[in-house]
Amino acid sequence: MKQRTLWSVVLATGLAVTGCGSAAPTQPSPGESKSKIVVWDWKSGEPGVTSYIEKAKADFAKKHPDVTVEFVAQPFDQYYTLLGAATQSGKGPDVMLFNGGGQIRDRVDGLLPLDQYVAEDKQRLAGWDAFSKDGTIYASPVTLQGHPIYFNKSIYQKAGLDPANPPKTWDEFVSNCAAIKKAAGAKCFALGNKEGFGIQFFMSGLGPGILTPKEYDDWIAGKRDWTSPHVKEIFSLWKKVNDDGLNNDGANSTALFNDAFGLFNTGKAASIIGLMSDIGHWKDFGEFLGADQVGVMTAPVVTSGATSVLPYDGGIGYGVAKSTKDPALATDLVRSLTSTGALTAFYTGAGAITSDTTIDVSQGAPAVAAIVPQIKDGKPALHVALSSKTLDLMGRLSQQLLSGSVSVDEAVKQLAASDKTS
Amino acid sequence: MVRSAAAERTTGAKFQRPGRHGGTGRTPRGARAERLAPFVLVAPAVLIIVALRLWPLLLGVNFSFTGDGERNGTSVGFDNYAQLLDDPLFRTALGNVGLLVALLPVAVAIPGLLATFIYLRVPGHRLFRGVYFFPAVLSPVIVGAIFNLMLGFDGPLNAALGAIGLGPIDWLGDPDVAMFTVIGVHIWATFGMALVVFLAGFSTLDAALLDAARMDGASLRQVIWHVIIPGLSRTIQFVFVTTMIGMLTSMFGLLYVMTSGGPEGSTYLPEFYVWIQQGRMNRPALASAASTVLFLIMLVVGILQVSVLRRAGRED
Numbered sequence: 128m129k130q131r132t133l134w135s136v137v138l139a140t141g142l143a144v145t146g147c148g149s150a151a152p153t154q155p156s157p158g159e160s161k162s163k164i165v166v167w168d169w170k171s172g173e174p175g176v177t178s179y180i181e182k183a184k185a186d187f188a189k190k191h192p193d194v195t196v197e198f199v200a201q202p203f204d205q206y207y208t209l210l211g212a213a214t215q216s217g218k219g220p221d222v223m224l225f226n227g228g229g230q231i232r233d234r235v236d237g238l239l240p241l242d243q244y245v246a247e248d249k250q251r252l253a254g255w256d257a258f259s260k261d262g263t264i265y266a267s268p269v270t271l272q273g274h275p276i277y278f279n280k281s282i283y284q285k286a287g288l289d290p291a292n293p294p295k296t297w298d299e300f301v302s303n304c305a306a307i308k309k310a311a312g313a314k315c316f317a318l319g320n321k322e323g324f325g326i327q328f329f330m331s332g333l334g335p336g337i338l339t340p341k342e343y344d345d346w347i348a349g350k351r352d353w354t355s356p357h358v359k360e361i362f363s364l365w366k367k368v369n370d371d372g373l374n375n376d377g378a379n380s381t382a383l384f385n386d387a388f389g390l391f392n393t394g395k396a397a398s399i400i401g402l403m404s405d406i407g408h409w410k411d412f413g414e415f416l417g418a419d420q421v422g423v424m425t426a427p428v429v430t431s432g433a434t435s436v437l438p439y440d441g442g443i444g445y446g447v448a449k450s451t452k453d454p455a456l457a458t459d460l461v462r463s464l465t466s467t468g469a470l471t472a473f474y475t476g477a478g479a480i481t482s483d484t485t486i487d488v489s490q491g492a493p494a495v496a497a498i499v500p501q502i503k504d505g506k507p508a509l510h511v512a513l514s515s516k517t518l519d520l521m522g523r524l525s526q527q528l529l530s531g532s533v534s535v536d537e538a539v540k541q542l543a544a545s546d547k548t549s
Numbered sequence: 550m551v552r553s554a555a556a557e558r559t560t561g562a563k564f565q566r567p568g569r570h571g572g573t574g575r576t577p578r579g580a581r582a583e584r585l586a587p588f589v590l591v592a593p594a595v596l597i598i599v600a601l602r603l604w605p606l607l608l609g610v611n612f613s614f615t616g617d618g619e620r621n622g623t624s625v626g627f628d629n630y631a632q633l634l635d636d637p638l639f640r641t642a643l644g645n646v647g648l649l650v651a652l653l654p655v656a657v658a659i660p661g662l663l664a665t666f667i668y669l670r671v672p673g674h675r676l677f678r679g680v681y682f683f684p685a686v687l688s689p690v691i692v693g694a695i696f697n698l699m700l701g702f703d704g705p706l707n708a709a710l711g712a713i714g715l716g717p718i719d720w721l722g723d724p725d726v727a728m729f730t731v732i733g734v735h736i737w738a739t740f741g742m743a744l745v746v747f748l749a750g751f752s753t754l755d756a757a758l759l760d761a762a763r764m765d766g767a768s769l770r771q772v773i774w775h776v777i778i779p780g781l782s783r784t785i786q787f788v789f790v791t792t793m794i795g796m797l798t799s800m801f802g803l804l805y806v807m808t809s810g811g812p813e814g815s816t817y818l819p820e821f822y823v824w825i826q827q828g829r830m831n832r833p834a835l836a837s838a839a840s841t842v843l844f845l846i847m848l849v850v851g852i853l854q855v856s857v858l859r860r861a862g863r864e865d
Contacts, residue, residue: 207829211827212827321722321811321812377702377703380701380722381701381702381722516830526722530724530813532813
């Protein structure tokens, strides 16, 4: 029995020691960290992106043959949660993918300023603004993301409208909607606002037709006048479009990703404010409607004096952690990930409109050929300038506007207050 | 359990020792080892709990008193908690916890009634027993996806309502309805377990009492009220506690899939709020504060539940 007690003591001590040991962090050996770069993203697992990753890896291997690169694809739903937790505990990746705008600006504390490393790419790539804060660049843009208004050409034809000549003004647009409803039985807009994203697309998609160029530039520059009548117009139009029955029913319970896209794809709605890359874009729609049947229009002009431009920003881009062991090596990988060869593979593989303005898209679908020339004169999208906190609030307020439980004035007031503090 | 087992072992050792040591009697050293043995034996469990539960918990609470973003790492006192109280979203989340508690009797009554019918052998009771339990094996994500389709604005349920002349209801898009919808789906998905517990409780019910009540001409309602419910009081209390735990801890999956906290933030629960603040808003310290509040709520609820269960145990 005595022996048994002893054994228990030994076992218990053993357990206690291993129990504590496993809680302590394991330090990577210096040699290992030198020759390995860890990249986090939510893209590399997708089938259309394989060739892009391969090209980028090959490009990087040419420069640094002895360094291994490990891509870790995280689920997008939890990407920023996981990234936040990993960074907090000092176990974050060296290179990581970001959405442009608020998501990266909220996290620049842990990121390496890239200006000196990516100077050569500045001309070739577009969309830097979405990855910069206070004039400093924190990531290199890979794709461009924006909000063209797509329309279904066959529905336009059915309604006796000319698909080659989409409406230029809001009045025209609304009268077209009436014709479409009558002839094709389709709604005007496919809208999904379950997640509160619908308002973001609406604001950015139609905003260029509502704000004057000066107001627009001020908004992007951070001088946002929430009391201006044109800003209010964005929200009252949002409500009016829904009240007048131009949207599909139940927008607040329709998910933008992907139920609203589904409504457009199946011809239940004639137009949708979509995206340029990743999802809900010309390539997705073309697979359902036929590439020739997907039309693109610029924002119909609501306010006289407003000029319609393509709203777009850097969509996704790669940044480098401040804590990385070898910044030059990590930024070299970022440069490989944004090389022309790799980005061409991204465009052909996934249909993304990439940041590289030197890629030839003239052989692509008509919708791409319509979008790409507008990039030169395009401006940053309105909603991207807002913080994620304000966007979250705007999502909820937009649902309240549709259900009528908040007034436009009250909504704008709350947004102004939120925008001021963040 | 641990304590009694350890005690048994030490008494066992005491018994044996004289033989082993050739009758030298108890040495001071041996006595100390004996005294220490129980502590050593519970040490692994205690260490694991302290290192993997209590220590992280303290870190989290401590973290909730620091700031986010530019104030990262600096102490901000109760700022985060003040912000929470000020945030209508968090207040909605707490209100929804209250709603869950208020709807608890419904969540217990449904499986209780259905189990009663099965026990009273309504026609097809064998089939119903299986059918009722079936949803309990589905994951919340699958249940949520199914009901997303069913309850869509242009979904089959609204089509059916339309066919009988009732207007469509935006089940998941109307802030006054959405929370009830999600709770309803949660009850549908989980009542099978409670049903099984009730059926187990029925098997301990004295059939002679039921027969006697019937002989005396009691109606079904009287049988339920005066015979079944008093006979099952322990089971009912147990189901109350487990259903409460289920509602407070496992709604996240359904919420995430069905409403994502919307519409208008009406279906937030504290755990969903924590997740949003940490992941989407990049406010880990605020999320820690919310977690701490959630922890305190669960602590209070847990203590209440334990005392209810203990009282139920004594009654027996």
